[in-house]
Amino acid sequence: MKLDEQDAILTQNMDFLKHMFRKAVFPCMLTILSANINVFVDGILVANCIGADALAAVNLSLPLYLALCVIGSFIASGTAINAAREIGGDNREESSRYYNDCVVGTFFASVIITVIGLMCRDILVSFLCSDASIRPYVREYVVIMLIGALPKIMIYVPLWYLRLDGKNVAVTVMMSVMSVGNILLDVLFVSVWDMGVFGAGLASVLATTAAFVIGFIRLFANDCSFVFSPVIHKNIEQWKLSAVAGTPSALNNLFSTIRLLMINSMLMHDGGGAAVAVFTAVNGIAGFGECITLGIPQAASAMLGVYSGERDNESCTILVKLEWIIGCIYSGIFFLLCMAGADIIQGMYGLSVPLRFSLFWMAAAVFPGLLCSILSGYYNIAKKNLWANGIIFLRVIAMTYIGLLFVIRFRLPMCSFLLFAELMTLVIWLFATGLFHKRHPQDTRYLLMDLSLEKSGNVLNFSVSSAAEDICSASERITDFCAANGMDKKRTMRIQLALEEIMTLITQVNKEMDKGLLQFDLRAYSLQGVAGIRIRYAGLAFNPFQRIKKENPLLVQGNSDFALQDEEDELYMGISMIQKMVEEIHYQRTFGVNTLQVIMREG
Structure with missing residues (x-):
């Protein structure tokens, strides 16, 4: 039985994922920066202290x-x-x-x-x-x-x-x-x-x-x-899976190596050492742009991997949107810095040729380049490796080569091929996904997601805060979902009580430790007679089912840094009620947040 969509009073929002994603963005951007700054600093000091040959x-x-x-x-x-x-x-x-x-x-x-x-x-x-x-x-x-x-x-x-x-x-x-x-x-x-x-x-x-x-x-x-x-x-099959998943990242680095050799060769043949020197300077600054084009997708990779494993398409879509929004903000800042510091960069490399227009094309290319990287990163995690590898090959090798040929043939601005390569890759991607969507209308237009589970009405995603009224609304929403999918009234009442007390307990523990207001990311599903509820929350590493381990040590998988142990605590009454309905309870802490999975028996 499908859940009436008009009854949906709670929806999934960006707040929870935005908080988690922002925490990962800076470390990932710093990772790319650190990798590129080695070459950048080496180049500056070597050029000024040793000479052009060095x-x-x-x-x-x-x-x-x-x-x-x-x-x-x-x-x-x-x-x-x-x-x-x-x-x-x-x-x-x-x-x-x-x-x-x-x-x-x-x-x-x-x-x-x-x-x-x-x-x-x-x-x-x-x-x-x-x-x-x-x-x-x-x-x-x-x-x-x-x-x-x-x-x-x-x-x-x-x-x-x-x-x-x-x-x-x-x-x-x-x-x-x-x-x-x-x-x-x-x-x-x-x-x-x-x-x-x-x-x-x-x-x-x-x-x-x-x-x-x-x-x-x-x-x-x-x-x-x-x-x-x-x-x-x-088993060789598991190693093959790792090889397939690692191919896009490796191809990006491999193609970047080939691309550098190709560009240096073509520019040397056409413009000599002066052209190569200009591109070397621009490419050095482009490494900082990679903090955005590579760092932003990497920041989302762990979360996308987990949500993809859960077949949580709504959360994956929100994460992709967050990547683009936050990435565009950083791209704009990078563009302005390049324009403002063009003369300084020129002096750092000791060049007599103005770099402003070359830096303009490079910095402008970061925007479409970011989108290309976001798409290839998502496709890789979603096991659509052909799409991921295709985008990487087009933007790094094929369109770069064609763009550089146009630049040399028609005497266009030298670094304009950087923007051309990214834009043409997106044009081809739009055309290809359009054709694919016509043949596979059940998949989404751009991310090619299979939404059959969501359309069946057997899955529900939404987000709430830890405020008391929001917790009550959340538990009511999930019990309505369970009732709509055939669960009897007695069981739904137990679930409602248990959910309220689980989230209240989590909230109180974090409040006592001065962790402030929490955000809960909830997912309910009913498949093949089995109902499941996933509660994801930040704050302390806390498993509210920890106390039950004394009664049934096989019931709970995972451990906790903090757990209440009072057997008579009224907050555990709902948890005790739901225990008889539970097939499995799994707790784990991943990418800095807690995940609680409750799977209930049939009947």
Whole structure:
């Protein structure tokens, strides 16, 4: 029986998700910033302290740095996305196995890369640099990067899994150490101690190592949900799933490496060293734009993975909207900063050619580039990898190449190809999704979501505050939903009482600890004779069913940092009533919030 939509007095809003998403945005943007600031600072100091040849060496060595990023992001993102899906499917043990896969996989990949790279360093240097006069600089930079491959690859483990566990402050500290440490060590090694290109590379490796150590110390702390053990997936199918999920992130880094080589080659052939120098400066600043285009989607990835695992399309849609809204605000700020600081940037790179118009095209491209990244990130998490990989290939390789050909052929503004590539990718995406929607009208027009569950009337999502009247309204709304889906009156009354007391108990515990007003994100569903209720809330790590463990230790999965133990407390009366109706109760804390799943028996 469908629920009459006109009876819906409560709806899902952005408040709960906005609060969680904002907490993740800054650490993710700082992560991208820290990765790019290494190259940016190295370039500035090397250019001013050593010379143009040394700057060229840093730029020519960049593909190796990006290759290390490819390997780390491929393994970490693939396993973390699958871990988030398993958490959404309430399978914590399987999620932990993906975490173990990540630690073991990145470690062995790092060791192999270092050993093979150092053995073949001369071949690698010759591949990266054809100019014999610059090769000594390239060799210095490449060797130190290979020696530091382990922290540069394995740093992606805490970056992804600390965010998934809600440890955003730890990520912020970790990446701040990396950013500030790299700048200070660069100044010390290159400017003060005159250690040359080797010093620039060493500063980057040491700063990354410090962040890597801090990240793993936090990851191995007692309060972390992920506990490392040597138990990994032995079935090749699980590794294939991780490879598929990690492909878009790896392809983005791989294609970026190819793109850089392609652009440098085409510009060198057409405009010589002057054109390459201008693009090098613009590309250095574009790295800060990636804090937005890559950082914003990464901030939502853990939450999207969990909600996708729950088949919660409404929450996924809200998160995608939040990514775009918040991303546009940051993109606007970035655009204004580029325009205001164009002359300063020109002076920093020691260029005589004005950069304002080149920076204009690059900064304007951040807006459509952000949307492309949001879409590819969502499609990847939603297991629509062909769409995700297609967008990445178009924007990074295909449309960039075509746009640059137009620029060279018709003598258009040099960096206008950056905006062209992003806009043309969106045009093709709009056309392709339009065709797909015509053939599959049951899916949504843009995100291609299957809304059959929502349209069946067997699922209900809404958000409420922890105010007493809102809690009462929420419990009434869910009991109406249960009644509309065939549950008898006696059971619905028990559910209503229990829900009110569960949320009231959570509210009181947080109020006593001065956590203020909470937001509850609720989801009710009725499928194949089984009714379930999911309550998601922030605040303390608190499981209101903790006391029941004394009566039935198998009933509750998960633990709590805080639990009331008074058996006679009236607040537990409703919980005791619902206990007889319960098939399973699962509690877990993911991306910094509590999730309580209550699944009831048939009949």
